[in-house]
Amino acid sequence: MVYDNLVPFSFTKNGIFYFERRVPTDLLRHYDTRKISYSLRTRSAQVATTRARRAADQLDEYWYYLRCKDAELPGKHRLRMTSSSVQAAPEVAIGDAVLLSEAVSIYLKQKGHGRPVTFHRAAERSCGYVIDVAGDKDLRGYTKKDANAFRDALIKRGLSGSSITRIFGTVRSVTNFAASEAGVSFNNPFSGVYFDRQAGVQEREPLVGEVIDTVQAECVSLDDDLRWLVALVSDTGMRLAEATGLALTDLVVEGDCKKVIIREHPWRRLKTAGSSREIPLVGKALWAAQRIHFHAAGQVHAFPRYNRGQLTNANSASAALNKWLKPMVPTGCTMHSFRHSLRDRLRAVECPSDIVDQLGGWQTNGVGHAYGRGYPLEVLAKWMRKLV
Template identity: 65%
Template sequence: MAENREAPHTFTKQGVYYFCRRVPKDLQQHYKSPKISYSLRTRSPSVASSRALRAAQKLDEFWYHLRLKDSDLPGKNLLRMAQNVNAAPTAWSPVEVSPDTVKLSEAVGIYLRLKGQGRGVTFQRTTERCCGYVIDVCGDKDITAYTKSDANAFRDDLLKRELAGSSITRIIATVRSVINFAASEIGVELSNPFGKVYYDRTAGVEGREPIPLGTIRSLQGECRKLDDERRWIVALVSDTGLRLAEAVGLLKDDLRLEDEVPHVVVREHPWRRLKTSGSSRKVPLVGASLWAAQRIKDSSPDSPFAFPSYTTLDRANANSASAALNKWMKPKVPKNTTMHSFRHSLRDRLRAVECPADIVDQIGGWATEGVGHSYGSGYPLDVLYRWLKAVE
């Protein structure tokens, strides 16, 4: 049967949607049939699309691990993990570890198997890369054998790379997490030498400035003139304050233009996780953001993604979008302002009309301090809409 265009990887039978995916030829030895097919138990195109995309993403992740198991891959960092990958269990089988201790490369395997489920390729690559730096400098040692001098040598190597303090912080935090997690899993107590490493955390870090309102209006005008996918992203972010990754990973179905209050639903997808649990929210669409949402809805009828140039079943490539959009914006905006500066600007714009702080936090997906703010379901859309209209 022909694949349904409204919901990729599906076909319909008597009005019911079915998931269908062919097994790649190099992996068919693992299956009894060359095709995976089953009912999605829905007649709704949008529900079927969401379920099918999630199933396809899980299959892609599992096939990725099967390929790692079946063959060695090129690339130094990947080859470091080969001994773990070849012994990798399936997603539903228990993880077997040594009762004594493990090397750092094995610790990475444990960490990814247990904490990497559903986290995407970026999470895996980042973990392997960060721990790969340690192996390059200090060797692939037993996790209990690393010393303070090893941690300091690792820090010095990162400083030689002229990385910003914030980047060094993220790398060391990843290494620390991998070692602590593996030690906990195998029941080993240790004093992690990567726990307290001194360096200037502010070195090379430039604060992001908000974009002036006049510049925002000018950018929005240019977006309407150019009227293409990249400019739709800029316009959508400009009056909603969405994080760029949140915007890039949207489905068209996340843009609810038919509702009484037009809004965008920010929710987690298999190809794009949210930064925090509080990032899941609904944001009213006004001004340039409403225009962008309307243009997105009218474009690319064959794709369920809002921005198909940057989003696939595997991931939402926010880094690529960021590079392209910041390059376009650079000559048009003040120094130290980027796409992320729209979030800073929206907060200032809402402050200027004396919008209550907890409403600002709900619109931007920021955490609001205090236990009481975790009760209830937040402000209704029409209240958020009134405040965003005030800054439109």
């Protein structure tokens, strides 16, 4: 990183110019970072200068707006309500106006308690995209034209249809909730926006039996904590984040009831309420659990290297393991492919679908499936043993 004195508010990295501007101290409460930094996408000092100055001017203008919004109106104490001013007032009082940035705060304050940092980031990032495109307006100020421009901007970013669907869903949730909390009548323009939801979406491919056998053999050969994690996922179908965040006590390897208990921990939440479950340990998953216990030295976590902070770092595990898997698996397959494979493997032994759903933590359709505690572990173990 080299700071460039000729181009304002910039530095270079590998020859590329980057914009950087520190957020003023009095406006830090509006941001989740102390500085704004992004690529100017050019190696030309002349082009970078133009783009950096434009960005700086835009920030100065917006920061002026934020300061004015927070400041007292000059001469406010001299104002008097006259008949003309009452007649000219809008249908909804000014106090009822809710900016999108305020809507995010309302949403996170009410619904963000106890939710993971990803929940907060999704709301802030998704609505931040809207503000970048259409500005920070009162919720009723957004139009279908703004929503369509927002869609076009996301498509221009190269996002897949599934990512755009997720972002729009977050924006709708934030705006609908905030409008409801504020008692604002709101026809949401971000509903019913058309785009190709399948654009750029890649189907997740399951792994076939021969590939799984090859990967598991390599796990046994290398016999370290990373390979234990792969082996554990391969014969349980757990989500990688579920496995990475296991406590040592979640792996029960003694007695007749060998199992992994998937439950919520302070360092790792579960994706859904139905994700809490028990899976019998069989095959290489049982081998991995036994190896973890054999090498444990009073540790709390099954995989300490990914639990050094307050939260489980499943993204780091995903990057490392997918890189290791890549030469051994077909193109497009990842660690998550083991989860798809489990469903196919259970289908192959004619396992009932509601047992498959219970083992994988998938939602089963129908009201009746919500009654009772599900199948006992002995029944689940009978079907899991058929896989190996």
